[in-house]
Amino acid sequence: MTRTTARNGARSSTRTIVLRAIMLTVLALAATFALDPFRNYQLAVVAATFCATAGLTLLVGLTGQLSLGHGVLMAAGGYGYALVAGPAADAGLGGVGRFALGIAGALVLSAVVGGLLGLAGARLRGPYLAGLTLALVIALPAVATQVPGLGKDQGLGVPFEAVPAPLAGVMVVEQWHAWIAIVVAAVAVTPLVVLRSGPAGLRMRATHGDEVAARLAGISPARVKVTAFVASSVSAGLGGAVLAVVAQNVGPGRYSLAFSLLLLVAVVVGGLGSVGGAAVGAALVVLLPWLVDTVVSGAGMPADLEQRLSGNLAVAVFGALLVAVTVAWPGGLAGATAGPRARLARRRRPAPAPVLDPDTDPAQEPTSDPQPLTER
Amino acid sequence: MRNHATTPTPRRAPGRAPRPPAVRAAAAASAGVVGLALTACSSPAAATPGIDDETVTVGTHQPLTGPAAAGFASISAATSAYFEHVNANGGINGRTIEYVVKDDGYNPATTQTVVRELxxxxxxxxxxxxxxxxxxxxxxxxxxxxxxxxxxxxxxxxTWNQPEEYPNTFGFNVDYVVEGAALGQYAADQDPGAVVCVLGQDDDFGETFLQGVELALGADGVATYQTYSTSNEDVTAQIGAMRKAGCEINLLATINGFTAMSLGTAAKMGWFPQWYASSSGGDYPTLVEFLGEDVGPKLLDGFVSANYLPNSPGSDWYELFQQINDEHNAGAPFDGNTVYGMSVGYLFAEALAKAGEDPTRESLVEAVESGELAGNGILPLSFGPDDHAAYDGVGIAVVSGGVQDFVDATYRVDGDTVEAVEPEPVPLEDDGVPTSD
Structure with a gap:
C-alpha cells in the first residue's frame, strides 16, 4: 500500500467519524426534549464524565499507561474554567465570550497538568506511574486548601450560564446545560476517536505492544506517551469544565480518590480501549449510585441501616459488577456486544476496506477489540 | 517490560473488518438515551409544586454521613420530630408538613445532586x-x-443576607460577625485589660468572626489570630502559639469537635485560659461527649458561649422541646442541636401559618419578609424586606456547675456598633403549634 492511499483512507475515515459524531450529537440534543429536568441534569453529568472516561480508556487501553488520578485532570479543567470565567464575569463579560474564555482556561490548565504527568509517564512505568497519579489525587484537597486563590474546601464559584433569550421559552436551564455538555463532549471525544483510528493510534498501540520494536520502527515512545497523556488530559479537563458550569462550583470534594477509581472501574467495565464502552461506563458512574440509593430508600429499611448503606452499597455494587463483567466478558461490556454487532456489520459491508496491509503484524492492526484481561 | 497486567494489546483475527469506534459510541449513546428517556418533559412549568389541600412538602440537605455527621446529624431528626408534633396537633391550616431529608455527606458535589432531586x-x-x-x-x-x-x-x-441578589434566601444562624462582636464586647466588659486571641476555621467562618471581634475591640485588639483546617485534626501548633502570645481570653470560631480539641490540647499543656466559643461550637452536652464524662465538666466550668435560642434549662420552650423529643424522637440525646432543629421547625411552621390559607411560594417569602414572625429566640427576629438575617444579637451563656445557662449579658450589633440590650424572650403559646392569627 502506498502512502497516498493510506492518507486517503485516513481522510475518508476521519470524515466518517466526524459525520457520525455530528449525527450522534444532533440525536442526543433532540433526546433532551424527552427528558425531565433532573434527567437532563444527570445527562449533563454523564456527558461530562464521558469526556474523562473516553480519555482514560484511550490512555489505558492504547498506551497501557495506568492513571488512578484522572479526577485530578478533571479538577484541573474545572479550576482552569473557574479561574478565567470568574474574573471575566467580574469584568462584566458574559455569554459566549466568557464561556469560550473559560473553556480556553480549562484547556490550558488541563493540558499543562497532563503534559507534566505525561513527561513523568514517559519515564515511569506501570505501578510507578499509577502511584504518581494516586499521590496527585490524594494531594488535591491539600493543594486546594494551601494554594491561595483556589477557594479552599469550599471551592471556587463559577458564573451561572443562563438559558439564552431566544431559547428561554423552549427549555429550562437543565436542558440548556445538557446541551452545553453534549456539545463539549462531542468536541472533546471526536478528536480522540480520530486520533485512535489514525496513525497516532497505531503508534500508541505499537509503543504499548513493544517499546523496543516501536523504537526500531522509528517511533519515539516518550513523545507518543506524552501525546496520549495530553490528549486524554485535555478531554478530561473539558469534562471538568462542563461539570463546573453545570454545578456552578468547582471544589476538591467532587474529585475524591473514590471518584477517580470509579472512572477506572467504569472504563474497565465498559471495555478498555472502547469509546462506546467509555460512554456506558460514564453512565454507570453517574446513574448507579443514584439508582442504588433510590432502591435503598424505597425498600423501607430501618433508618440506621439505610444510613449505613448510604453511599457504601453503590461502591459494593460497582465491585460486584467489575468482578461479574470481568468473568463473563473479559473485554468489558463493549466486548460482550461485539459478537452480534460484528456479524451485523459484516452483512452490511461484505467487502471491508482495510487501511493496512493484510500481512502487518496483528499486534499493530487498528482494532476496537480489547484483548481479554485474563489472557495476559 | 513488554506487558502490563491490566492493559491488553488489541488483537484481531486476520481478515475481520475493523469496526469504526464511532459505531460503538453511537450504539452506546443511543442505548443511554433510551435508558434515560422518561415520559416527562423539560418545558418550563407553572403550578406551585409541593403543596395541596392535605400536605406541604419541604426538603433539606443535611450531613447524615461524612465528616460533619457527628456534630450535625441530629438536627434534621429534631426538626422532623417537631413537625410530627405539629401534624399530630392538626397541622398548619389543616395541612400536614412532610419533611424530606437528603444526605449530602457535607460534600458540595453531592449537595448539588440531592437538591436538584428535591x-x-x-x-x-x-x-x-x-x-x-x-x-x-x-x-x-x-x-x-x-x-x-x-x-x-x-x-x-x-452570604444568605443578600436580598437584592437572592430574594428568596434567608439565614437562620446569627451571623458570625454578630457572634464575634458580642463575645469580644463581653470579654472587654468582663476584663478590660485582658489579652484577647482568636482561633478560627480557615474559611468564611473564622474570617467574619474575626471581623466581629475587631468591631468590638478595635483593629489591634486581637493579640494573635490562629487558624485551623478541618482536614487536619491537630491544633497543637496553634494552641502553642497562643500560649506563647500570652493570651488570657481565647475566642473560638470553631465547630464543636475543634472546640473540644482546643480545650483538651491546652489542658495537656497545663494551660487553662478562658474560652469563649461561638454558638456553632459551644454546645455543652456535645462538648462533654467529646471530652469525656470525667474531665469534660471540669474543663468546661466557666466556659462562655454565645446563643440566641431558648437554651435555658427549665424554660417553657426547653421543656416543650424535651417533651417532643421524648414523644417523637425516641428520646434521642437532648442537646443544643435538638433545640436548634426544633426552633427551625417552629419558625417554618409560623411562616407557613402566616402565608395565608392557600400559601404560594411568593406568599411564604412575603410572610418571612413582613417582619411579623416572632420565632422563639431570646431576641426579636430581624427579618424584613431589606434584612434576610434572622438575628442581629446574641445572649451570653456560661457553664456553671454543669449547667449552661444565659447570664445577664445580651448584645446587639447595629451597623458598626455593639450595644448591650435587654433580652426579649418570646413566650410559648398554643403548645408550640403556630396559628394563622
Whole structure:
C-alpha cells in the first residue's frame, strides 16, 4: 500500500467519524426534549464524565499507561474554567465570550497538568506511574486548601450560564446545560476517536505492544506517551469544565480518590480501549449510585441501616459488577456486544476496506477489540 | 517490560473488518438515551409544586454521613420530630408538613445532586435549613433560578443576607460577625485589660468572626489570630502559639469537635485560659461527649458561649422541646442541636401559618419578609424586606456547675456598633403549634 492511499483512507475515515459524531450529537440534543429536568441534569453529568472516561480508556487501553488520578485532570479543567470565567464575569463579560474564555482556561490548565504527568509517564512505568497519579489525587484537597486563590474546601464559584433569550421559552436551564455538555463532549471525544483510528493510534498501540520494536520502527515512545497523556488530559479537563458550569462550583470534594477509581472501574467495565464502552461506563458512574440509593430508600429499611448503606452499597455494587463483567466478558461490556454487532456489520459491508496491509503484524492492526484481561 | 497486567494489546483475527469506534459510541449513546428517556418533559412549568389541600412538602440537605455527621446529624431528626408534633396537633391550616431529608455527606458535589432531586423529583414547596456554608453556597444560584423559597439556612455566613441578589434566601444562624462582636464586647466588659486571641476555621467562618471581634475591640485588639483546617485534626501548633502570645481570653470560631480539641490540647499543656466559643461550637452536652464524662465538666466550668435560642434549662420552650423529643424522637440525646432543629421547625411552621390559607411560594417569602414572625429566640427576629438575617444579637451563656445557662449579658450589633440590650424572650403559646392569627 502506498502512502497516498493510506492518507486517503485516513481522510475518508476521519470524515466518517466526524459525520457520525455530528449525527450522534444532533440525536442526543433532540433526546433532551424527552427528558425531565433532573434527567437532563444527570445527562449533563454523564456527558461530562464521558469526556474523562473516553480519555482514560484511550490512555489505558492504547498506551497501557495506568492513571488512578484522572479526577485530578478533571479538577484541573474545572479550576482552569473557574479561574478565567470568574474574573471575566467580574469584568462584566458574559455569554459566549466568557464561556469560550473559560473553556480556553480549562484547556490550558488541563493540558499543562497532563503534559507534566505525561513527561513523568514517559519515564515511569506501570505501578510507578499509577502511584504518581494516586499521590496527585490524594494531594488535591491539600493543594486546594494551601494554594491561595483556589477557594479552599469550599471551592471556587463559577458564573451561572443562563438559558439564552431566544431559547428561554423552549427549555429550562437543565436542558440548556445538557446541551452545553453534549456539545463539549462531542468536541472533546471526536478528536480522540480520530486520533485512535489514525496513525497516532497505531503508534500508541505499537509503543504499548513493544517499546523496543516501536523504537526500531522509528517511533519515539516518550513523545507518543506524552501525546496520549495530553490528549486524554485535555478531554478530561473539558469534562471538568462542563461539570463546573453545570454545578456552578468547582471544589476538591467532587474529585475524591473514590471518584477517580470509579472512572477506572467504569472504563474497565465498559471495555478498555472502547469509546462506546467509555460512554456506558460514564453512565454507570453517574446513574448507579443514584439508582442504588433510590432502591435503598424505597425498600423501607430501618433508618440506621439505610444510613449505613448510604453511599457504601453503590461502591459494593460497582465491585460486584467489575468482578461479574470481568468473568463473563473479559473485554468489558463493549466486548460482550461485539459478537452480534460484528456479524451485523459484516452483512452490511461484505467487502471491508482495510487501511493496512493484510500481512502487518496483528499486534499493530487498528482494532476496537480489547484483548481479554485474563489472557495476559 | 513488554506487558502490563491490566492493559491488553488489541488483537484481531486476520481478515475481520475493523469496526469504526464511532459505531460503538453511537450504539452506546443511543442505548443511554433510551435508558434515560422518561415520559416527562423539560418545558418550563407553572403550578406551585409541593403543596395541596392535605400536605406541604419541604426538603433539606443535611450531613447524615461524612465528616460533619457527628456534630450535625441530629438536627434534621429534631426538626422532623417537631413537625410530627405539629401534624399530630392538626397541622398548619389543616395541612400536614412532610419533611424530606437528603444526605449530602457535607460534600458540595453531592449537595448539588440531592437538591436538584428535591426540587425536580420530590417537587418540594420550599427548601428548609440546608446545612453548611460550602454546601449550600453551591446551590444558591440554582434555587434562586428556580424560584424555590430557601428558608433558614443552617450557617452563620453573611452570604444568605443578600436580598437584592437572592430574594428568596434567608439565614437562620446569627451571623458570625454578630457572634464575634458580642463575645469580644463581653470579654472587654468582663476584663478590660485582658489579652484577647482568636482561633478560627480557615474559611468564611473564622474570617467574619474575626471581623466581629475587631468591631468590638478595635483593629489591634486581637493579640494573635490562629487558624485551623478541618482536614487536619491537630491544633497543637496553634494552641502553642497562643500560649506563647500570652493570651488570657481565647475566642473560638470553631465547630464543636475543634472546640473540644482546643480545650483538651491546652489542658495537656497545663494551660487553662478562658474560652469563649461561638454558638456553632459551644454546645455543652456535645462538648462533654467529646471530652469525656470525667474531665469534660471540669474543663468546661466557666466556659462562655454565645446563643440566641431558648437554651435555658427549665424554660417553657426547653421543656416543650424535651417533651417532643421524648414523644417523637425516641428520646434521642437532648442537646443544643435538638433545640436548634426544633426552633427551625417552629419558625417554618409560623411562616407557613402566616402565608395565608392557600400559601404560594411568593406568599411564604412575603410572610418571612413582613417582619411579623416572632420565632422563639431570646431576641426579636430581624427579618424584613431589606434584612434576610434572622438575628442581629446574641445572649451570653456560661457553664456553671454543669449547667449552661444565659447570664445577664445580651448584645446587639447595629451597623458598626455593639450595644448591650435587654433580652426579649418570646413566650410559648398554643403548645408550640403556630396559628394563622
Amino acid at each position: 426540587v425536580q423529583e420530590d417537587e418540594v414547596f420550599a427548601m428548609l435549613n440546608g446545612l453548611g456554608t460550602p454546601t449550600h453556597s453551591s446551590v444558591l444560584d440554582y434555587l434562586d433560578q428556580n424560584g424555590v423559597p430557601d428558608l433558614f439556612v443552617a450557617s452563620g455566613s453573611t
